[in-house]
Amino acid sequence: MATDPYSTLGVSRTATRDEIRAAFRKIAKKNHPDLNPGDKAAEERFKAANTANEILSDPDRRAKFDRGEIDAAGQERQASRPERQYYRDFAQGDAGGRYYSSGGIDPEDFGDIFGEYFASRDGGGSRPRKGADRRYRLAVPFLSAINGATERLTLPGGDTLDVRIPAGIEDGQTLRLRGKGDPGRNGGPEGDALIEVAVGPHGSFRRVGRNIELDVPVTVAEATLGARIPVPTPRGEVTLTVPAGSDAGTRLRLRGRGVAESGGEAAGDMFVSLTLVAGPRDPALETALREWQERHAGFDPREALRRSA
Amino acid sequence: MITVAAVLARLPGLDEQRLRVWIAEDWVRPIQTGDGLFFAEIDVARLNLILELHELEVGAGAMPVVLSLLDRVHHQRRQMARVVDALRNAGVDPAQLMPDDAELER
Numbered sequence: 397m398a399t400d401p402y403s404t405l406g407v408s409r410t411a412t413r414d415e416i417r418a419a420f421r422k423i424a425k426k427n428h429p430d431l432n433p434g435d436k437a438a439e440e441r442f443k444a445a446n447t448a449n450e451i452l453s454d455p456d457r458r459a460k461f462d463r464g465e466i467d468a469a470g471q472e473r474q475a476s477r478p479e480r481q482y483y484r485d486f487a488q489g490d491a492g493g494r495y496y497s498s499g500g501i502d503p504e505d506f507g508d509i510f511g512e513y514f515a516s517r518d519g520g521g522s523r524p525r526k527g528a529d530r531r532y533r534l535a536v537p538f539l540s541a542i543n544g545a546t547e548r549l550t551l552p553g554g555d556t557l558d559v560r561i562p563a564g565i566e567d568g569q570t571l572r573l574r575g576k577g578d579p580g581r582n583g584g585p586e587g588d589a590l591i592e593v594a595v596g597p598h599g600s601f602r603r604v605g606r607n608i609e610l611d612v613p614v615t616v617a618e619a620t621l622g623a624r625i626p627v628p629t630p631r632g633e634v635t636l637t638v639p640a641g642s643d644a645g646t647r648l649r650l651r652g653r654g655v656a657e658s659g660g661e662a663a664g665d666m667f668v669s670l671t672l673v674a675g676p677r678d679p680a681l682e683t684a685l686r687e688w689q690e691r692h693a694g695f696d697p698r699e700a701l702r703r704s705a
Numbered sequence: 706m707i708t709v710a711a712v713l714a715r716l717p718g719l720d721e722q723r724l725r726v727w728i729a730e731d732w733v734r735p736i737q738t739g740d741g742l743f744f745a746e747i748d749v750a751r752l753n754l755i756l757e758l759h760e761l762e763v764g765a766g767a768m769p770v771v772l773s774l775l776d777r778v779h780h781q782r783r784q785m786a787r788v789v790d791a792l793r794n795a796g797v798d799p800a801q802l803m804p805d806d807a808e809l810e811r
Contacts, residue, residue: 421760421761421762424757424760424761425761428757428758428761430754430775431775433778433779433782434782481746481750482750482754483747483750483751483753483754483775483779484779484782485750486746486747486750486751487747487751487775487776487779487780487783488779488782488783488786489783491745491746491747492747492776492779492780492783494734494745494747495734495747495751495772495776496776496777496779496780533734533736535736535737535738535739535743537739567706594706594736594738594743596738596739596740597740
């Protein structure tokens with residue numbers, strides 16, 4: 397369990413703030429988990445030093461500890477804290493390619509590692525080698541991801557790459573462009589470009605799988621009497637029939653107006669949810685509604701709500 | 706995706722001005738979209754690492770050197786993990802190959 401923070405940092409109980417800071421830095425420099433990947437003992441030392449430093453570098457908490465009001469773990473606040481993720485946890489996973497762009501899932505890379513150690517054994521690096529893959533990120537507008545599009549990626553060197561975005565691509569997916577990576581060696585093929593796609597949000601459309609959701613305001617008159625209204629879809633405006641007697645929250649389906657057909661999958665649908673708008677004030681309407689209210693005095697729109705609450 | 710405001714809320718030691726400088730220095734690479742900058746979890750973890758390295762007195766001049774060495778180390782370990790997986794898939798226990806310093810984990 398947690399030991400005394402003073403002994404963890406190796407300082408006296410009368411140590412100054414500067415002494416504590418220096419002691420913490422000394423331990424952290426040696427034991428930071430990112431500087432010692434795979435070394436569990438170093439990680440434990442870093443965590444302990446961190447906890448000790450958090451207590452002792454804050455005069456208030458240090459005084460509390462000295463008075464015995466909090467324990468060496470810094471109370472249960474520490475215990476309930478979620479396990480921290482270090483940079484290495486991402487950098488050693490697939491996301492790491494973002495900051496070190498060599499090698500996708502390419503067995504040829506093993507050759508790079510072993511090549512350094514066993515170069516003499518099979519005559520070394522004269523056989524053809526595939527070039528390294530390059531990783532990029534590309535921001536894709538919402539509608540391009542729905543309809544499919546070609547987006548231009550500007551490479552660090554200023555060159556551009558036209559990337560065909562298939563309809564229905566999702567945020568975080570990776571596209572592979574064969575032969576657009578580093579040149580091969582000794583006559584080997586070029587590597588690939590791996591492009592991670594970041595799909596932006598849209599002001600009014602929401603995407604759920606291959607379907608699109610949209611809230612559309614209608615007047616009370618349009619909902620009650622029925623109407624044909626223009627509605628935007630990802631591929632242009634269409635006319636939607638609002639049936640007479642519709643209500644706030646009524647969901648209407650526009651078939652095939654969601655994610656465009658692609659890769660053998662049929663197009664998704666668009667779902668319109670109606671929201672009601674009272675519209676400009678009108679004394680005649682107010683009179684009519686007063687009569688309506690008298691006729692339907694027993695109607696309670698919140699009855700279901702009350703029962704479930 | 707994580708916005709600038711969310712990043713600043715999660716990293717109390719960081720202010721927007723420094724964040725902008727670090728992006729300009731290419732220490733961290735968020736995505737630029739029409740709606741602004743967006744960060745992934747790895748970017749937030751990397752910002753936290755930069756803050757800690759800063760606290761450990763790694764200055765602006767040394768920072769890119771340290772970051773690129775760290776990226777190299779993490780890359781090598783990722784590759785090593787793949788080699789170990791490949792050996793296991795081939796029915797070889799990597800620890801048996803190197804009985805003396807068999808510190809291969811994962």
